Amino acid sequence: MSVVPLRPLNRRFCAAPMMSWSDTHCRYFWRLLSKHTMLYTEMITTGALIHGDQQRFLHYHPAEHPLALQLGGSNPTELALCARMAEDAGYDEVNLNCGCPSERVQNNKIGACLMAEPHLVAECVAAMNEAVGIPVTVKHRIGVDEMDDYDSMRHFVDTVAGAGCQTFIVHARKAWLKGLSPKENRDIPPLQYDRVTQLKRERPDLEIVINGGITTIEQSQALLKELDGVMVGREVYTNPYLLAQVDQQLYGDETTAVTRLDVLDAFSDYVADELKRGIALKHMTRHILGLFQGVPGARQFRRVISEQAHRPGAGLEVLAAARQAIVEGATAYPFAEV
Numbered sequence: 219m220s221v222v223p224l225r226p227l228n229r230r231f232c233a234a235p236m237m238s239w240s241d242t243h244c245r246y247f248w249r250l251l252s253k254h255t256m257l258y259t260e261m262i263t264t265g266a267l268i269h270g271d272q273q274r275f276l277h278y279h280p281a282e283h284p285l286a287l288q289l290g291g292s293n294p295t296e297l298a299l300c301a302r303m304a305e306d307a308g309y310d311e312v313n314l315n316c317g318c319p320s321e322r323v324q325n326n327k328i329g330a331c332l333m334a335e336p337h338l339v340a341e342c343v344a345a346m347n348e349a350v351g352i353p354v355t356v357k358h359r360i361g362v363d364e365m366d367d368y369d370s371m372r373h374f375v376d377t378v379a380g381a382g383c384q385t386f387i388v389h390a391r392k393a394w395l396k397g398l399s400p401k402e403n404r405d406i407p408p409l410q411y412d413r414v415t416q417l418k419r420e421r422p423d424l425e426i427v428i429n430g431g432i433t434t435i436e437q438s439q440a441l442l443k444e445l446d447g448v449m450v451g452r453e454v455y456t457n458p459y460l461l462a463q464v465d466q467q468l469y470g471d472e473t474t475a476v477t478r479l480d481v482l483d484a485f486s487d488y489v490a491d492e493l494k495r496g497i498a499l500k501h502m503t504r505h506i507l508g509l510f511q512g513v514p515g516a517r518q519f520r521r522v523i524s525e526q527a528h529r530p531g532a533g534l535e536v537l538a539a540a541r542q543a544i545v546e547g548a549t550a551y552p553f554a555e556v
Contacts, residue, residue: 227284227310227353229385229427231438231464232256234451235288235313235357243497244505245282246488248454250481251461254469256447257285261315263328264291267300276307279488286311288357290318290328292338294345301346301354312350314342316358319393330393333362336374340381347382355385357429360413361392368413375417375424385425387449388414415444435460435467442468456508478509479544486537499532515547 233240233248235258245257262275267289278285287304289312291297297314304312316339318329332339339356346354356378360371375386391407409431418426427447432438438448454460459478465471489502503523510516522540526532 227256228254228469229256229387229425229447230254230442231468232387232427232429232447232449233258233454233461234429234449235259235261235315236451236455237261237318239455239505241501241505242278242282243492243502244455245285246279247481247485247502247505248458248461249279249281250484251458251476252464254465254471255461256311257282258313259285259287261288261290261318262300264289264293264296264300267303268296272303276303276309278307278309280308283308284310286313286355288313288315290315292327292332292335292342294341297342298345298349301350301352305350305352309352311353311355312346313355313357313387314339314346316356317389317393319359319362319395330359330362331395333358333371333374333393334365336377339374340377343378343383344381353385354383355387356383357387357389359389359391359393360410363393363395366392368416371413372417372420375421379421379424384423385427386417387427387429387447388417390414390428390430411441418445435463438468455505457511458506458508459511478513479541482506482509482537482541482544486534486541489537490534493533499536500528503527503536510544513544513547515544518543518547 231254233255237260240258240260248255248257267275276287287309289297289300291300301312315329316332343354343356358374361367390409390411390413394407411428414426414428418424425446427449428441428445429449429451432441432448432450433453438450441448462475465473466475485506489499492502493499504527507520507523510519519540522543523536526536526539
């Protein structure tokens with residue numbers, strides 16, 4: 219399946235790859251909020267893609283474009299094969315994960331541990347570039363364990379750029395492979411945006427996208443004065459309506475931002491189709507719990523979904539009841555924007 223993207227690739231604002239979160243249902247929901255945001259899949263390991271259910275791992279809705287597939291692996295031949303699968307499936311980009319600090323992936327030489335082997339990463343990127351015509355990009359940290367000086371990160375980038383990578387997505391925290399959990403690695407190591415902006419100043423010909431700790435449009439706008447793009451993770455998941463401002467504020471789109479209720483109604487249509495395919499309601503509605511954050515009725519909205527969506531046979535009536543909670547909240551507070 220090859221699908222031509224509806225618009226040119228632009229990484230000015232990206233929604234991060236997040237394990238167990240950014241699945242196809244989540245990405246479709248995000249796309250309802252923003253037409254321009256670059257979306258990334260969860261990390262898929264080369265072993266899972268080569269030996270597992272390719273159709274399941276590569277499945278997405280055509281509306282998700284522009285869309286990148288993130289791969290985890292360190293074998294150039296296997297990564298090249300998986301990159302070809304991504305291109306054949308119609309993905310717009312393939313991204314190599316060099317930032318995940320999980321011990322499970324370390325054992326298979328995947329993720330942040332690869333920062334200590336820049337020449338291997340360069341071999342992987344070269345093999346993927348040889349195999350496909352879509353962009354091959356790398357997501358990495360500013361450092362790993364004791365390798366945490368700026369020069370080491372720049373050496374990593376220069377080595378990989380020499381293999382043909384032009385886009386680097388930099389998580390502005392180092393990773394501790396021992397002693398910190400993946401969750402702690404997202405919070406405890408301090409953010410060092412200055413290293414990422416320095417990298418862009420010294421390597422202006424590379425596209426540098428920054429990731430880590432970004433929570434507002436205003437913060438994104440400030441970072442975009444020095445960098446090519448921003449990538450936001452947890453904030454767009456817990457507060458997804460942030461995405462409704464992206465097209466207008468960051469891409470200059472003059473169309474009116476969608477309302478939360480319009481998004482809910484459009485997602486309900488999607489849910490109806492997915493229910494017919496046999497997808498359980500709970501797998502889709504878990505991603506929309508934050509849609510009405512800060513709006514009257516939001517707590518009841520979340521409660522209805524949390525208590526009812528997991529029940530056997532649950533269907534659109536759950537979304538209808540959750541919607542009614544918001545409508546009633548808006549009636550009680552007529553100036554609330556929903």
